[in-house]
Each structure stands twice: as C-alpha cells, then as structure tokens.
Amino acid sequence: MESKRRQPTQQPPPVQWLALRYCKRGRARFTSHQDFGRAFERALRRADVPMAYSSGFSPHPRISYANASATGAATEADYLEIGLAERREPAAVAAALTAALPDGLAVLEAVESTGRGLGERLTASHWWIDLAGADREASAGAVAAFLAADRVWVERLTKNGVRRFDAREPVLRLEAEEGGLALWLAHRVPLVRPDDVVQALAAVESAFVPEVPALYTRLAQGVWRDGRVIGPFEDAAADPSPAAS
Amino acid sequence: MTDVTREPHSLYDRLEPLLASVARPIQYVGGEVNSIRKDWADAEVRWVLMYPDTYAVGQPNQGLAILYEVLNEQDWILAERSFAVWPDLAELLSAHRLPQFTLENHRPVGAFDLLGVSLSTELGYTNLLAALDLAGIPLHAADRTGDHPIVIVGGHGAVNPEPIADFIDAAVLGDGEEAVLAVSRVLRAWKAAGRPGGRDGLLERLAITAGCYVPRFYDVGYLPDGRIEAVRPNRPGIPARVEKYTLQDLDDWPYPKAPLVPLAETVHERYSVEIFRGCTQGCRFCQAGMVTRPVRERSIDTIGRMVEAGLAATGLEEVGLLSLSSADHSEIGSIARELADRYAGTNVSLSLPSTRVDAFNVELAEELARNGRRAGLTFAPEGGSERLRRVINKGVTEEDLLQTVATAFTGGWRSVKLYFMCGLPTETDEDVVAIADLAARVIEAGRRATGQRDIHCTVSIGAFVPKPHTPFQWAGQADIETIDRRLRLLRDRVRADRRYGRAIGVRYSDGRPGVIEGLLARGDRRLGPVIEAAFRAGARFDGWSEHFDLDRWLAAAESGLAGTGVDVAWYTTRERGWDEVLPWDHLDLGLDRNWLWDDWQAALAEDATADCRWHGCYDCGVCTSLGTRTEVGPTGRHLLPPAAAPGPA
Numbered sequence: 001m002e003s004k005r006r007q008p009t010q011q012p013p014p015v016q017w018l019a020l021r022y023c024k025r026g027r028a029r030f031t032s033h034q035d036f037g038r039a040f041e042r043a044l045r046r047a048d049v050p051m052a053y054s055s056g057f058s059p060h061p062r063i064s065y066a067n068a069s070a071t072g073a074a075t076e077a078d079y080l081e082i083g084l085a086e087r088r089e090p091a092a093v094a095a096a097l098t099a100a101l102p103d104g105l106a107v108l109e110a111v112e113s114t115g116r117g118l119g120e121r122l123t124a125s126h127w128w129i130d131l132a133g134a135d136r137e138a139s140a141g142a143v144a145a146f147l148a149a150d151r152v153w154v155e156r157l158t159k160n161g162v163r164r165f166d167a168r169e170p171v172l173r174l175e176a177e178e179g180g181l182a183l184w185l186a187h188r189v190p191l192v193r194p195d196d197v198v199q200a201l202a203a204v205e206s207a208f209v210p211e212v213p214a215l216y217t218r219l220a221q222g223v224w225r226d227g228r229v230i231g232p233f234e235d236a237a238a239d240p241s242p243a244a245s
Numbered sequence: 246m247t248d249v250t251r252e253p254h255s256l257y258d259r260l261e262p263l264l265a266s267v268a269r270p271i272q273y274v275g276g277e278v279n280s281i282r283k284d285w286a287d288a289e290v291r292w293v294l295m296y297p298d299t300y301a302v303g304q305p306n307q308g309l310a311i312l313y314e315v316l317n318e319q320d321w322i323l324a325e326r327s328f329a330v331w332p333d334l335a336e337l338l339s340a341h342r343l344p345q346f347t348l349e350n351h352r353p354v355g356a357f358d359l360l361g362v363s364l365s366t367e368l369g370y371t372n373l374l375a376a377l378d379l380a381g382i383p384l385h386a387a388d389r390t391g392d393h394p395i396v397i398v399g400g401h402g403a404v405n406p407e408p409i410a411d412f413i414d415a416a417v418l419g420d421g422e423e424a425v426l427a428v429s430r431v432l433r434a435w436k437a438a439g440r441p442g443g444r445d446g447l448l449e450r451l452a453i454t455a456g457c458y459v460p461r462f463y464d465v466g467y468l469p470d471g472r473i474e475a476v477r478p479n480r481p482g483i484p485a486r487v488e489k490y491t492l493q494d495l496d497d498w499p500y501p502k503a504p505l506v507p508l509a510e511t512v513h514e515r516y517s518v519e520i521f522r523g524c525t526q527g528c529r530f531c532q533a534g535m536v537t538r539p540v541r542e543r544s545i546d547t548i549g550r551m552v553e554a555g556l557a558a559t560g561l562e563e564v565g566l567l568s569l570s571s572a573d574h575s576e577i578g579s580i581a582r583e584l585a586d587r588y589a590g591t592n593v594s595l596s597l598p599s600t601r602v603d604a605f606n607v608e609l610a611e612e613l614a615r616n617g618r619r620a621g622l623t624f625a626p627e628g629g630s631e632r633l634r635r636v637i638n639k640g641v642t643e644e645d646l647l648q649t650v651a652t653a654f655t656g657g658w659r660s661v662k663l664y665f666m667c668g669l670p671t672e673t674d675e676d677v678v679a680i681a682d683l684a685a686r687v688i689e690a691g692r693r694a695t696g697q698r699d700i701h702c703t704v705s706i707g708a709f710v711p712k713p714h715t716p717f718q719w720a721g722q723a724d725i726e727t728i729d730r731r732l733r734l735l736r737d738r739v740r741a742d743r744r745y746g747r748a749i750g751v752r753y754s755d756g757r758p759g760v761i762e763g764l765l766a767r768g769d770r771r772l773g774p775v776i777e778a779a780f781r782a783g784a785r786f787d788g789w790s791e792h793f794d795l796d797r798w799l800a801a802a803e804s805g806l807a808g809t810g811v812d813v814a815w816y817t818t819r820e821r822g823w824d825e826v827l828p829w830d831h832l833d834l835g836l837d838r839n840w841l842w843d844d845w846q847a848a849l850a851e852d853a854t855a856d857c858r859w860h861g862c863y864d865c866g867v868c869t870s871l872g873t874r875t876e877v878g879p880t881g882r883h884l885l886p887p888a889a890a891p892g893p894a
Contacts, residue, residue, distance in 0.1 A: 027257075027261075027274040027275070028274075028276070030270040031271050034510065035271050035508045035509055035510065036508075038508070038510070038514070039278075039506075039508050041560075042278075042559070042560030042561065042562075043560060045560040045561075046557070053592070072264070072270065102276060102277055102278045102506075104276065213262050213265040
C-alpha cells in the first residue's frame with residue numbers, strides 16, 4: 001500500500017531582521033536562558049509579531065541569541081535577532097514586545113540588522129557587582145592585588161567536572177566603588193564570568209569576604225575601545241555590514 | 246470588615262539571597278503573566294492554593310488554575326499559590342528560619358485563612374506534611390488554634406482522606422468551583438459574626454452549611470479482627486454521609502479564561518480546555534471515571550470561545566482538548582474539524598488525549614495533525630487478553646485493535662504506543678505474556694498495511710492499584726513479586742521473538758511505589774502514624790523515583806501500625822468482603838454501593854457493562870442520588886467565527 005509520508009513545507013526566508021537589546025531586571029534575573037526563550041516566543045505571539053519560521057518538520061521562529069547572561073545575573077544589555085515574515089517598524093516591535101513580556105523582562109532597543117555578525121560585535125561586557133555590606137578597603141586591597149597579579153587561578157564546577165582557569169587575563173578594567181565593583185571583562189574561551197572574578201578576589205585577599213551573595217548586572221556589551229564598552233547600536237562604524245534593503 | 250489579621254511582610258528580600266544557590270530559582274519568584282496580586286487589606290477571605298509537588302508539576306494542574314480564577318474574580322477573596330519546595334531550598338529555608346511562602350506576594354502560608362491543597366495522588370501526602378511543617382502549622386489538626394489556617398483538601402487524591410484525617414481540617418468531595426465559594430462565604434459570615442465557637446465553630450459551619458467532610462466530627466470503631474465496625478458522627482447536626490459537589494453546567498463556568506503563563510519550564514505548556522467532565526465508559530479500574538460522573542459536556546461554541554480567548558491571553562501555541570476520553574464528546578468531529586480549519590496556516594497545534602481503540606480516534610488524530618505536527622498515537626487496551634479485558638470492562642477485541650493500528654499505519658504513522666496494566670484482578674501469567682503476542686500482531690499488521698518494515702510499537706505497562714469508589718475497591722492487590730515475575734516473563738517472550746521482537750519496546754514503571762500507593766489509597770485512620778513516621782524519616786516527593794524509598798516506608802508501617810494487628814498486606818493484598826465497612830463508605834461520590842458490588846461480581850463473571858450514554862441507564866446511582874444528569878449533545882451548533890477570521894485556505 002502507498003505510504004502517505006509527507007515532506008515538510010519550505011518556509012520563505014525572512015524579509016526583515018531586527019536586532020534587539022533586552023534586559024532582565026529584579027526577580028526576572030532568575031530566568032535561565034531557556035526560560036527567557038520560552039517567555040520571549042510567547043511574547044512574540046501575544047504581540048502579533050509576524051515571525052518568519054525555519055523549514056522542517058517542526059518549524060521554529062527565526063531567533064538567534066548572542067551571549068545570554070547566566071541564570072541569576074541581571075542584565076541591561078543582552079542581545080538577540082529575529083527574522084520577520086513582514087516588515088515592521090523596529091520601535092513599534094520593541095514596545096509591543098515589552099508590553100507582552102512578564103515583569104522584569106523588556107526590549108529596550110530595536111534596530112534593523114542583517115541577521116549575521118551580531119556576536120562578533122559583542123566581545124566585552126561592563127558589569128556592576130553589587131556587594132552590599134562589603135568592606136570598601138578590603139575590596140580596594142583585593143582589586144589592587146588582583147590587578148598586580150599575572151595569573152589568578154580559579155575553579156568552577158561545569159557539566160564536565162571541575163575546570164581550572166585564569167580569571168585575570170580577560171579583565172580589562174576593575175575598580176572598587178561604594179557598594180560594589182565595576183568590572184570590564186573581555187569574552188574569551190573559556191568564558192570568565194563576573195562570579196569567577198569575585199572568587200579570584202577572595203583568593204588574592206583573605207579579608208575580602210562578601211557578607212551576602214553578590215548580585216551581578218551586565219550594564220553594557222559591545223566592543224572594547226578607548227577604555228569603554230561600545231554597544232553594537234551605538235557605533236555604526238563598528239558595523240561591518242550595515243542593514244540592507 | 247471585622248478582620249484584624251495584620252498584613253504579613255513579604256519574605257522576598259530574605260528569600261532572594263538563598264535563590265542564588267538552588268536549582269531552577271525562577272520557580273520561586275512568581276510574577277508570571279496573568280498572575281494576580283491583590284491587596285491584603287481589601288480581602289475578607291484569604292486562600293493559599295497549594296499543589297504538593299514542584300512548580301513544574303503543579304502549576305499546569307487544571308483544577309488549580311480554575312480555582313485560582315474563580316476565587317480571585319471575587320473582590321472580597323484573595324488567593325495566592327504555593328508549591329512544594331525542592332529539598333535544596335527546603336534545607337536553606339529551615340536554616341534561615343523562613344517559612345513556606347506564596348508566590349504572588351511571598352507571604353507566609355501560616356498567615357492565611359485557608360490552605361487549600363489539591364491532591365492528585367496519595368504519594369503527595371508526605372509533601373503535604375512537609376509544607377505544613379515548613380509553614381509552622383502544627384501537623385495535627387487537633388493542635389491547631391484560631392491563629393492557624395484551615396487546612397482543606399480536594400481532588401482525586403482526597404476521595405478517601407481517612408489516612409490523612411489527623412492532618413487535615415476538612416475535605417471537599419467532587420467539583421471545586423462552587424465548593425470553594427461556599428467555603429469562602431461560610432468563613433466570611435463566621436468572621437463577621439465575631440468568630441463564634443472559635444475554630445470548632447467554623448468547622449461545624451463548614452460541615453453543616455458548606456458540605457465539607459470534617460474528619461474530627463466522626464468516630465471510627467474497629468472490630469477485634471481489625472476491620473472497621475462503624476464510622477459515626479460524634480456531634481449533633483453532622484451528616485452521617487457527606488455528598489460530593491457536582492457542577493451541572495460547564496458552559497456557565499468557562500474557566501480557566503486566562504491561565505498564568507509560567508516562566509519556568511513545566512510538564513505541560515499548553516492552553517487546556519476541558520471539553521467534558523466525567524466518564525461512563527465504565528472501566529472498572531478507573532477511579533477518575535467513577536468519581537466524576539455524570540458526563541457533562543461543554544458545548545462546541547463555548548469551547549471555541551475559550552480557545553480563542555485563552556490563546557490570546559497566554560500566547561501559548563498548543564491547545565489541549567481535555568477530558569478522560571476526549572473522542573467521546575458527542576460533537577468531537579465538528580470540534581476537531583472546525584478548530585483545525587480555524588487555525589490552519591498558523592502555528593497553533595491541537596492535541597486531544599484519547600486512547601480509545603477505534604478508527605475514529607485515528608481520524609481525529611489526522612484531523613488535528615493537519616497543521617504539520619503529528620503527535621504520537623497511543624491506544625490503551627489495558628489488558629493483554631480478551632478475557633482480561635472483559636474483566637476490566639474494556640470491550641476491545643483483538644480485531645478492533647489490529648484494524649485500528651492498520652488504519653494508523655496506513656495513515657502515515659510508523660509507531661504506536663500501547664498502554665497496559667499488570668496485576669489486574671483474576672490476571673494470570675498467560676494474560677500478561679499475551680501482551681507480547683498482541684504487540685507482535687500489531688507489528689505484523691503494520692508491515693502488511695504499509696509494505697514496509699520500519700514499524701515500531703512501544704508497550705508501556707503500569708502496576709494496577711485498586712482504588713476506592715470503584716468496582717475493584719474490594720479486590721486484592723497483586724503483590725510485587727507476582728508483578729515482577731509477570732513482567733519478566735513478558736520481557737523474555739518479547740526478546741525471544743526473532744521476527745518482531747526488535748520492533749517492540751517494553752517500558753514499565755517501578756512497581757514499588759504501587760505498594761505504598763495501594764496502602765494509602767484504601768487505608769484508614771490507623772495510617773496517620775505511618776505517614777507521619779515516613780515524613781519524620783525524611784520521605785518527600787514520593788512520586789519521584791529518585792526520592793521514593795520503599796524500605797523507609799515499610800519501616801514506618803512497621804512502627805506506625807504496631808499494636809493494631811493489621812499490616813501492609815492486610816491493607817493491600819487482602820480481598821474485602823461485601824459486609825466489610827470500607828473506610829470511605831460514609832463519603833458519597835454518588836455511586837450506589839450495591840451497583841459497585843454487582844459490577845465487581847460482573848467483572849469476576851467476565852460480563853460487560855455498556856456505556857449509559859449510548860445503551861441506557863444501568864443505575865450506578867449517581868444521577869438518582871445526587872439529582873444530577875448526564876449532559877451531552879449534539880447541540881448542532883458550530884464554533885462562532887473568530888473576530889477577524891482569515892479567509893478559507
């Protein structure tokens with residue numbers, strides 16, 4: 001008897017790509033990357049964003065993420081791109097998505113993009129590390145000792161067991177401030193995270209013992225130039241391939 | 246308002262630092278789309294709705310979602326949610342002296358008027374105790390004062406609440422929608438009257454006015470041989486029998502309208518509409534079908550409106566058309582076709598839980614798969630031999646099954662799943678081994694229908710546990726050695742089959758939790774100390790295989806039942822007689838005890854009982870005793886067109 005197996009329908013390519021900057025604030029910092037992904041896909045539907053879908057038996061909306069923050073870290077500067085099946089005004093899409101997302105998640109900026117190369121423009125981050133109750137002097141001492149070192153080894157439990165790596169090399173700049181630390185960090189492989197740097201500070205200065213767990217917030221993400229992190233929408237010159245059409 | 250309860254502070258600031266070091270912290274923070282936060286001071290009655298398992302399991306629970314909306318729609322009622330906290334956080338909460346909390350405003354559970362707990366399974370009892378303990382509520386209802394919430398349970402796991410009688414203040418039988426409002430009204434009136442009689446005064450009003458079962462108002466006497474002598478009310482005005490609540494018209498209660506949308510991952514991520522409640526297929530093992538009678542259908546136009554509004558309110562992409570046997574809705578063909586038409590060309594997918602073994606079921610699945618996504622097909626013959634299927638009143642012949650799977654394989658499916666049970670009454674080794682032969686003939690039928698060899702069949706087997714309020718409530722439960730032996734024989738038979746064995750997968754769940762489920766399901770008040778001992782020994786999340794520990798439970802039974810003269814086997818493998826008073830006989834789910842017994846005898850005689858929707862009433866007692874009626878179509882109506890309908894494809 002004849003088999004009735006079906007071929008998947010081919011989906012047309014997106015007619016427009018949008019790059020979005022989004023935030024996770026307050027309680028929403030506890031969303032994992034997958035949690036955010038599900039919430040974002042539902043918000044796309046509630047906001048009636050005309051998404052383009054991938055081809056295949058199980059079509060997915062065209063979304064590509066770049067460097068998502070870790071679970072538990074807040075962010076003002078995470079990025080993703082979406083491919084649309086119909087053209088839309090970027091600012092209107094951002095506003096509609098923010099309205100449809102749960103509290104603490106919002107789309108802060110949207111620009112037209114190419115759907116390629118966003119990750120290459122996100123090579124460094126600016127973090128604020130909130131250390132409520134930490135001793136300012138001990139923090140300053142720890143920062144000075146850390147910056148003076150060539151290498152500071154830390155360990156982290158990963159899926160593949162305990163990994164040991166240098167937390168010093170990717171640190172571009174680190175300053176002790178009132179109530180916390182400002183950190184500028186290059187994205188390397190393996191990725192050194194701000195909590196790794198806090199662990200390294202405790203390793204070089206025994207007086208540095210945060211009383212409560214630190215809170216991490218990514219303030220900016222982009223390329224490191226002239227002593228600061230320049231976001232991908234901030235610097236058109238840094239864009240190797242301006243949006244077509 | 247006479248209420249003087251001080252508004253409790255949010256615990257969130259103290260909880261937040263702990264969340265950095267626990268698994269899946271998002272499940273504890275609340276703030277989901279469609280969650281409802283109300284002012285403490287504005288409410289006269291304050292509920293916590295709790296499901297005693299993790300957020301991932303409990304949040305998608307349909308009953309909880311319905312009651313959350315029904316209660317919060319009233320401006321004088323406030324309802325917040327709470328779930329079992331995973332052991333990592335439970336340990337931290339204890340260490341930091343933080344209590345069980347709600348998700349909406351992170352208030353301590355102990356500050357509310359009512360803690361309503363939805364029980365789906367007996368294996369949730371220890372989590373109920375863990376939550377009470379963490380909340381600072383005394384485990385024993387007798388030790389609670391006016392400062393503590395009323396602990397009230399409902400759901401399918403509460404139709405025999407006797408084993409947890411020590412720990413609960415009240416139980417509600419049947420449908421919750423009207424019951425929670427009746428309980429709320431009683432509580433409001435009692436507060437307004439100046440709380441006459443204190444806690445006992447309130448419980449008395451709940452028993453007499455709101456139809457609740459209050460275990461402490463009943464005394465249980467025992468015979469020298471350990472059986473129950475009688476269960477009698479111990480104060481005036483308390484009814485000798487407690488009747489269940491029945492919602493007659495589901496169209497009047499179109500909930501949930503806007504279920505909340507979790508940020509955390511959960512077991513179901515879809516908008517579910519209950520298309521009917523109750524089932525009269527009459528499968529003799531099925532407690533859900535027996536205790537939710539009569540069948541009450543939701544009409545096609547209400548279903549259409551709920552689906553449209555529910556998707557818009559949630560942004561979900563999958564619609565579930567829920568019921569105990571969804572292919573049985575009198576207009577399911579129109580519902581499936583018209584919904585599939587409406588959402589053609591969108592990414593909305595439809596699913597329908599149905600394991601009915603017939604070609605119509607396959608047609609429905611094809612209709613719903615039109616949008617491209619094709620769900621797996623599952624059929625539930627439940628018993629391996631025709632004889633055994635007659636015993637359980639699952640009138641499926643082998644020919645039915647083979648024709649049905651042939652239709653499925655011809656329709657493009659390459660694999661089917663078959664559900665069975667092991668340990669059914671009168672079952673022999675041969676009945677279970679017959680599953681292997683049946684599966685082999687399914688593969689053969691598939692290969693013949695398609696001319697291809699890549700046909701697969703997964704056989705999934707669960708251990709049968711006799712449940713209260715079913716014809717099998719008198720049956721002896723098969724012991725674990727018997728079940729293990731039969732499953733081993735089945736596995737060997739499948740492995741030895743050279744022609745088809747490799748196309749058949751056999752999956753079975755661990756039989757050990759079934760022993761404790763069976764103990765608790767048909768237990769009485771003497772099991773209170775057993776549950777408490779298991780809890781004290783660390784039992785939590787007994788429904789999770791990585792947490793369940795049979796030896797811990799057996800040790801708890803040994804100490805808890807010491808001196809009673811009864812033991813685990815007495816509760817589980819012992820067959821009961823007609824004249825034995827069962828612990829739940831005073832709880833009226835509408836089923837006539839004589840009918841249940843006759844149906845039990847019919848099972849032993851391998852006689853069928855036909856569905857009353859199509860073959861006439863057989864006097865199970867539900868409609869006559871409760872004044873309810875079966876509510877089925879067809880209505881002849883259709884889905885209302887959506888507000889902005891896309892043109893026909």
